[in-house]
Amino acid sequence: MNIWVVMDDFLKSLTKFGCILFFLLIFVGGAGFLFFYFQKPEERPEVEIIETKPEVDKGDQFSSQIARTWTAQDGRQIEGHLVAATSEEALVRVIPAERVYRIPRERLSSDDQTFIDGWLKYNNENLPYPRLPESWPRSIDGRNSKVPMHETRDGTDYVWKTEHYEIRSPEEVKTEILDSLAMICESIEGAISGVPLPLTWARPSTEKRHIFLYPSRMAYLETGAQPNWGGHYDPETNEVHLVTEFLEDVDVRSFFGQYTLKKRNQYDLFVHEIIHQATLSVIASEAPAWTTEGVAEYFTALQNPPGRFNFADPQLAARRHITDSLQFDGLIEVKTLPMPHLSTFLYEDTGEFNENTLNARDGGFCYYAAALVLFEYFTHGDGNSMRPFLEALVSGADLESAVDAHLLRGRSIEEVEEALATYWKRNGLEFEFTIAPTLRISDLQGEVGLDSALSDFRRGL
Template sequence: MKPYPRTITTLAAAAAILSAPAWARTWTDTQGRQIEATLVDSNDTEVILQLDSNNEIFRLPLAKLSAEDLKFLGKKAPAVPDKGAPVPPKKELPPKPGPAAPAGELNFNAPWPQTVKFDADPQIQTITEDKETKKFIYESSNYRFICNVRLSQSVVKGFAVMFESSYNYCRALPLAISGGSKTDGKYLILLFETKEQYVEAGGPPTSAGVYMPGRNTVMVPLTSLGVRPVGSSYMLDRDKANGTLVHEITHQLTPGPYYSRGAMGWFSEGLAEYVTATPYRSGVFKVKSNFDDIVAYATGYGKDDTRGRALGEKISAPALKDFMLMSYGNFTGPRANFNYGFGLILTTYFLHLDGNGDAARAKKFLQALRAGKSGQEAIDVLLDGRSYEEMQDAISKAWKRKRVEIEWDGTSSMTDEEESDE
């Protein structure tokens, strides 16, 4: 790999400052003790982590981290401070992803959308084009795109439509997807000229884009947007599939309470998968007819045979309680593809197949999360007096009518300690 010019590292540095990669890992302290946690943020003195077991956020001094963890963060072991030296102020804890909106902005009573269109001008503005530092900033109605190469307004307008359409779709769903913190009134998107630069900045090598919760930012290589070099400029392939990016954009807009234990995993990922599986083309989401597309995406490779979770039409699932209370580290572990797909199956059930098919219990569940409930207490609102065994039967019967058979793996293996670990 060729070394990057110093100016190309601008975005990589920005990404590191904004947040670390949004996946869980094992952290080890200097005494050899280990925990599973997701990196929220770090600075010159400490790291901020979110425990997978209960979503608790806490700070850990860099001096207590193992050499391997320091290398992962790109940090050196801090020098032992002079006892007489002043203690530097602690960096303020960054906001949790997608803060909840005021009650007046909630839309639980809105009708389910039929079609969501973005046919307006995204109003692209060029904010900065600095060739020396390779910092190019463009803005659309709701987004700020920070890139390390110059892009024409027509190219930016082309992919901005997908971002703005996804924004409109998430906001239109009557689930109060009203989160997402802005910077100067815009959602931040970091764009990289090459996949190598994206990975160097912390993007997962096999991903097309990633949501960075510590600073509510999405990182994307230009290739994922269908932007490719042509001579000394760039052009946009408008037929490029953007499903992964829609997934990450949904995460960026999801309110913080929806990432609480009891929803983190099966629902937070299931919701993003739901939006992703909805048919999209040229600024239009076809919501009314999305059920068959969701089934095709979950059980196979989608109607276009290009993307999907391919769970098959006969699914062997873990006990419902275990799945709904699974730690996020396990959810995104070796069986991540299954978990994402089955999260979509469950989320779709509670949105369209439970009760009268009006998502009534799902909305009460989300309201409970917003009220501060989490874990089993929040799920109890969703179960509405039904046992997990009764729910398993109901889910299986409902999906069987849709040609999907679900067999549950016995009863829950979760211990009382795991259940109460909030």
């Protein structure tokens, strides 16, 4: 058979099959189209699209960390943080000046008053920022009457309670010591409330402050105290820990004796630690170590006799306190005080301060003395710049901003050191700024019994 005839028949058959397949596909496709075209669409529920936003705590807008614009009734405006408020007034820290002002509610705009109302819903109407005296008293005396004290037992502990304090001991304590402690504690409360410094601002006032007495130094050291301490304040628990024997009427000579309490000011150590406890809000702020140690040394220096605080001549009281710390009955006094550089000391925290005092050859004498003279200068010699400085810190300002605004005030560190040295030189004390201050023989002066005293002093070092 001719191959071409076969191929012709095959192509005709293929063409006929292709046509049939083509029309079949058209038929099926058309039927499917008609089916879906006339099919009633399925009804589906309408979906509502809701945009979700993170839930915001409405109380956040009333945080003291958020600054806002405040407008007076006359249209004047300031930027500041709301520190606290009542239904009658607002305490505002103005920025960038870092000054705290009391603003009567009626002087503020309606929007500001509405904001205060909202703030009060999330913060109880509470203003633990009492008004401060406008001037310094000559003295505050807490010895006028015996402090009421209630004695109880708690397990094996003896417990004595006054209005603001609770004293505990595993053993009985002499009545005269307890009476003195109670009197000093309550007199301190009156002293820190009676001066124009915000030492009681933002401080819890309902709970009693706890004091623990230990019958022996061994029992005291078991609390984790440093070997060079005779007592300490624990800011984590707001408790004071002391060794009872150091509150006895002793007159033991020691060099830089943190433990021995002389007859004239035998409760100095106790006052120092109680001041820490009573000024909790200052410690809880970003206050540097010289501030917290300075205020404790300041009130300790001005206590004479125990329970009475004399503010008539704070420079003389500070110098006498530094001299008394040498434990030589005034035979030797400090002529030149080695001082840490303010570039670091102004910003040094408590941990750094404690490390420096622990490692110092003089037991930290120079660091505590430096804290005292610096605190006294900014309180009395620099126009009481200490007040706005502490107000700023306690109300939430950061340390660097508070230092710049109130202590430096455009001055360099070197200029402040010069002003500090000039001020104290007029008051009988010279400074030598150094990296690691330690008291030396050449820094002292004296007359009666000087040779013998210096020999004892040299052996003590």
